[in-house]
Amino acid sequence: MRPSRFTKKILYPSLLLIAISGITWLIGHYFLEIQGEFGPEKHPLEIWSLRLHGFFAMFGLLCLGMLLEHHIKTYLKHPKRWWTGLPLLAVWIWLVISGYLLYYLIDDQWHNAFSLGHWIVGLISVLAAYLHIVGKKY
DSSP states (O other): OOOOHHHHHHHHHHHHHHHHHHHHHHHHHHHOOEEETTEEEOOHHHHHHHHHHHHHHHHHHHHHHHHIIIIIHHHTTOGGGHHHHHHHHHHHHHHHHHHHIIIIIOOHHHHHHHHHHHHHHHHHHHHHHHHHHHHTTO
């Protein structure tokens, strides 16, 4: 069962905003450092894009719940469609878990490693989502 029109109206903008805010954070974090009175400081774009990324991620969780009920549950019965769906689901689960750990549980020792893993998988997820959504139309 394909996602309903209502689900798509929430899903596609949510995924786009999550991707844009995550990529904006990457740019702010790695390329827009500013010099403050006491040395290097975070650029405001980095701080605000991270806040927006967390906000939009809540809509991503809502979408995941909507997809689990009908779309994912239905297509689990059709193994020939798993080649993009299951990897995308695994990526989504990793991003949820690593995002939660980054926000709430990880100490400084592990933060950089989880951050790197989160944004690399996040960038891969853009391609994975594209292949899953558009690839089935051809």
